[in-house]
Amino acid sequence: MQGVAVTGMGIISSLGTTTEENLDALQKSKDGISIPEILHTSLKLPVAEIKWSNETLAQKLSLQTGHSCTRAALLGIHAVKEILEKSGFEKFPEDTGLISGTSVGGIDATESFFNEYSADSANRRFIRAQHPGFTTEKIADYFGLKKEVTTISTACSSAANAIMRGARLIESGQLQRVIVGGTDCLTRFTLNGFNSLKILSEEKNRAFDENRNGLNLGEASAFLLLEADQVCDKNKILGRISGYGNANDAFHQTASSENGEGAFLAIGKALKKAKLKSDEIDYINAHGTGTINNDLSESHALIRNFGNQVPFFSSTKGFTGHTLGAAGAVEAVFSLLSIKNQVIFQNLNFNQPILDTGLIPVIESQTAKIQTVLSNSFGFGGNCTSLIFSSNE
Amino acid sequence: MSDLYTELKKNIIEQLNLEDMEISDIDNDEPLFGDGLGLDSIDALELIVLLEKDYGIKLSDPEQGKEIFASVNTMAQFIQKNRTK
Amino acid sequence: MSRVYINAIASISPQQEDIFTSEKILEYHHNIIPAIDQNYKEYIKPMLLRRMSKAVKMGLLCSKRSLKEAGIDIPEAIFVGTGQGCMQDTEKFLEQIESQKEQLLSPTSFIQSTHNTVGGQMALDLKCTGYNMTYTQDAVSFESALKDAYDQFQNNEINSALVGGVEENAKISTGFQYYDHQLKAKEISNLELFESSSPGTITSESAAFFVLQDVKTDSTYAEVHDLKILNEVSEDQVSEEILQFLKKNGLESSQIDAVMVGRNGDSRFDHYYETVLNTLFQQTFQLHFKHLVGDNNAISSYAVWLCSQVLKFQKIPEFLKRNTAGDSEINNILIYNQYLGKNHGIILLQR
Numbered sequence: 153m154q155g156v157a158v159t160g161m162g163i164i165s166s167l168g169t170t171t172e173e174n175l176d177a178l179q180k181s182k183d184g185i186s187i188p189e190i191l192h193t194s195l196k197l198p199v200a201e202i203k204w205s206n207e208t209l210a211q212k213l214s215l216q217t218g219h220s221c222t223r224a225a226l227l228g229i230h231a232v233k234e235i236l237e238k239s240g241f242e243k244f245p246e247d248t249g250l251i252s253g254t255s256v257g258g259i260d261a262t263e264s265f266f267n268e269y270s271a272d273s274a275n276r277r278f279i280r281a282q283h284p285g286f287t288t289e290k291i292a293d294y295f296g297l298k299k300e301v302t303t304i305s306t307a308c309s310s311a312a313n314a315i316m317r318g319a320r321l322i323e324s325g326q327l328q329r330v331i332v333g334g335t336d337c338l339t340r341f342t343l344n345g346f347n348s349l350k351i352l353s354e355e356k357n358r359a360f361d362e363n364r365n366g367l368n369l370g371e372a373s374a375f376l377l378l379e380a381d382q383v384c385d386k387n388k389i390l391g392r393i394s395g396y397g398n399a400n401d402a403f404h405q406t407a408s409s410e411n412g413e414g415a416f417l418a419i420g421k422a423l424k425k426a427k428l429k430s431d432e433i434d435y436i437n438a439h440g441t442g443t444i445n446n447d448l449s450e451s452h453a454l455i456r457n458f459g460n461q462v463p464f465f466s467s468t469k470g471f472t473g474h475t476l477g478a479a480g481a482v483e484a485v486f487s488l489l490s491i492k493n494q495v496i497f498q499n500l501n502f503n504q505p506i507l508d509t510g511l512i513p514v515i516e517s518q519t520a521k522i523q524t525v526l527s528n529s530f531g532f533g534g535n536c537t538s539l540i541f542s543s544n545e
Numbered sequence: 546m547s548d549l550y551t552e553l554k555k556n557i558i559e560q561l562n563l564e565d566m567e568i569s570d571i572d573n574d575e576p577l578f579g580d581g582l583g584l585d586s587i588d589a590l591e592l593i594v595l596l597e598k599d600y601g602i603k604l605s606d607p608e609q610g611k612e613i614f615a616s617v618n619t620m621a622q623f624i625q626k627n628r629t630k
Numbered sequence: 631m632s633r634v635y636i637n638a639i640a641s642i643s644p645q646q647e648d649i650f651t652s653e654k655i656l657e658y659h660h661n662i663i664p665a666i667d668q669n670y671k672e673y674i675k676p677m678l679l680r681r682m683s684k685a686v687k688m689g690l691l692c693s694k695r696s697l698k699e700a701g702i703d704i705p706e707a708i709f710v711g712t713g714q715g716c717m718q719d720t721e722k723f724l725e726q727i728e729s730q731k732e733q734l735l736s737p738t739s740f741i742q743s744t745h746n747t748v749g750g751q752m753a754l755d756l757k758c759t760g761y762n763m764t765y766t767q768d769a770v771s772f773e774s775a776l777k778d779a780y781d782q783f784q785n786n787e788i789n790s791a792l793v794g795g796v797e798e799n800a801k802i803s804t805g806f807q808y809y810d811h812q813l814k815a816k817e818i819s820n821l822e823l824f825e826s827s828s829p830g831t832i833t834s835e836s837a838a839f840f841v842l843q844d845v846k847t848d849s850t851y852a853e854v855h856d857l858k859i860l861n862e863v864s865e866d867q868v869s870e871e872i873l874q875f876l877k878k879n880g881l882e883s884s885q886i887d888a889v890m891v892g893r894n895g896d897s898r899f900d901h902y903y904e905t906v907l908n909t910l911f912q913q914t915f916q917l918h919f920k921h922l923v924g925d926n927n928a929i930s931s932y933a934v935w936l937c938s939q940v941l942k943f944q945k946i947p948e949f950l951k952r953n954t955a956g957d958s959e960i961n962n963i964l965i966y967n968q969y970l971g972k973n974h975g976i977i978l979l980q981r
Contacts, residue, residue, distance in 0.1 A: 194732050250861075255744065257766070259720070262803075266724055269806050279810045282720075282803065283713050283927070284745065285768040289972070292861055301861035302774040305715065305745035305766040313763060317778065324781060341720075344727050345740035350590065350607055400708075400753040400762040406741050407586060417759055532741070533750025535762055560736070562680040583677050590737045598734045 160377030162234030166200035200370030200473030222258035225290035227373035228335035249300040253310025253334030255477035257284030307531030312480025333375030333481035357442030359467035370473025374481035395540030397421025412453030414536035422538040440467020470500025480529035601629035638699035638841035663834035685798035688837035700841035707761035711771035713927020715745030717800035769969035794839030795928030831894035832924035838931035851938035888915040892967030
């Protein structure tokens with residue numbers, strides 16, 4: 153089985169348009185929460201919006217007018233471009249695969265043009281954008297990736313699953329390198345959807361706090377370049393993917409079971425894959441959305457896996473909001489930055505532990521010896537995924 | 546049966562997509578959740594929407610729903626007291 | 631390395647499930663074809679059924695039928711391929727946002743709209759806490775799901791799996807496919823699909839699910855020997871790709887007993903199939919199937935459903951044949967599909 157090295161990463165989020173900008177914001181405790189300005193909506197709720205319009209994004213990517221890139225595709229191309237620019241490749245090698253995770257893919261186009269398609273032909277090139285795969289293909293087309301390209305759509309665990317799938321393809325020797333991650337943009341569809349579920353907070357989200365009252369939606373794209381040990385430049389290794397696991401909560405369509413069964417199983421699988429004992433995890437980047445349901449459920453899962461020795465943990469969604477299908481990749485980047493910089497990023501807006509569990513996240517960024525990071529992503533449909541990143545030593 | 550009870554049952558059937566049910570299938574005192582009609586948490590959210598859409602009542606705290614939605618009776622009583630439509 | 635056997639199959643489509651034995655094909659005269667209605671109430675409780683869109687109902691019913699045939703209660707993992715997922719609920723919620731101006735929206739359609747609702751509902755219904763994945767990559771949605779399952783068998787991670795593809799029609803959105811020429815401008819009969827030399831095709835809703843295991847049983851249909859996904863291939867390269875794929879599996883093109891292609895009557899792209907057939911498979915049984923069920927992003931699952939039966943019953947019904955070739959045992963079937971010149975899927979099934 154081939155080892156899986158992470159040799160590149162790219163990200164665009166409300167914190168910044170590069171990895172460096174994101175790191176800077178994390179270190180300066182500067183969140184990306186604001187109110188919607190680019191998204192046309194009457195809902196004035198806190199969101200983590202990227203303050204670049206589609207026109208700006210397209211311009212920076214030198215796309216011609218009349219391109220058919222959805223906002224999610226524009227963000228995705230931007231993030232992958234960062235990887236390419238730092239990779240030393242002029243073009244990605246021909247056999248490079250692409251696996252992207254997204255919850256709603258190109259629905260930003262559908263909701264804009266739904267009522268126009270019958271009368272107006274100008275935007276009909278976006279009819280197929282409703283398929284999540286369409287967005288992924290726009291990214292593939294931009295970089296000339298023609299071989300194994302696919303899309304995973306499992307709600308909030310999509311990008312984490314894409315990373316896991318890519319790692320598997322490298323381990324089995326089927327691919328030598330693969331770009332994995334995800335992308336999701338703010339849409340009226342998701343903003344109204346989560347609002348109808350009454351799980352959006354009217355304030356900045358307070359993960360793991362007793363008085364938490366919901367999440368903030370965000371948008372982002374993040375990708376990693378995974379390479380097999382035998383082909384990669386050892387100097388470029390940012391970390392390794394040493395463990396992963398996916399399990400299903402099988403409890404409810406959207407809510408998590410109180411004892412966090414799916415999460416508990418996913419974490420267990422990841423530890424087993426990584427051949428690590430629970431006390432060998434240095435830091436957990438939690439899913440921690442700030443909803444009453446998730447944070448309690450996840451806390452129980454952590455206690456079930458780690459007993460009374462729950463490692464340092466935090467949710468970084470206080471910074472980026474919940475970026476849905478991209479979250480797993482955004483937090484993969486943050487996990488790797490954690491390892492690279494030997495730092496734990498704080499859990500913002502925390503005041504009081506959940507009475508039921510007493511768990512306290514890291515509330516001020518601190519340096520620490522970080523060799524292994526567990527990153528959780530849990531989605532609707534009971535889909536629970538945990539990834540373990542390790543330093544290269 | 547008073548108009549409100551009939552109308553409420555009709556609204557419940559429509560909002561919750563209880564396709565095969567008739568108004569006569571729902572008892573006034575039958576528990577709506579758990580044993581009884583067997584509604585779940587998604588239905589609870591739908592009933593909150595129903596209260597506001599059909600009767601102009603906005604629940605400030607969704608947790609209030611637990612008591613209000615116990616049965617058609619409790620719902621009707623709450624609506625009679627608080628309706629603005 | 632494990633072998634991967636298809637030990638149970640089930641499908642819902644515009645054709646009857648006994649089409650293989652009855653050889654009776656249903657004819658339709660519109661370009662958007664619904665799947666045949668089923669008695670869903672027999673398998674799914676009304677309180678759950680009331681929320682389910684067609685895709686969820688079809689997927690769940692197929693999964694129950696196939697698990698019953700395989701004699702398994704709970705598979706170790708669930709893999710679903712769907713291009714557009716739950717489009718009916720997506721459409722409902724979009725329309726609501728518009729008509730109610732973002733106020734007082736009913737959450738049910740939003741909850742039901744996520745692409746992995748089918749997989750999620752299966753997990754709930756079957757109480758399956760195992761690996762659960764949904765792929766949404768256009769015409770290779772099903773192949774992506776199948777490949778993930780196949781790889782996990784090879785890695786001895788699982789001994790059983792439920793794998794399938796599903797696609798539903800939606801009132802308005804499916805109709806959009808007329809505007810961008812995915813669908814033929816003129817309504818045709820499905821039986822005339824291959825005679826109509828015009829752009830576009832016809833579409834349907836369908837589901838096909840399979841129980842895979844690493845052991846042969848009495849109900850084994852076929853073995854999934856290998857598969858490959860390619861996002862983009864030029865027409866003059868695709869035959870070479872297929873040849874290399876066969877070579878990797880120790881086969882020459884002459885050893886393929888039947889090749890099933892996804893011809894869909896689209897004059898712009900069917901030449902991919904013509905090229906492959908003329909270059910590699912002139913002496914082979916050439917089969918096609920989209921005149922039965924049209925095209926959709928998960929339709930290759932229906933092709934696998936058909937070919938599984940060809941291998942098990944050692945019979946090729948007349949309605950699948952595009953040509954005649956010598957009568958002999960059928961040991962190797964190659965399935966090749968693409969859509970709009972992209973998302974090429976190649977599957978090798980063996981007896």
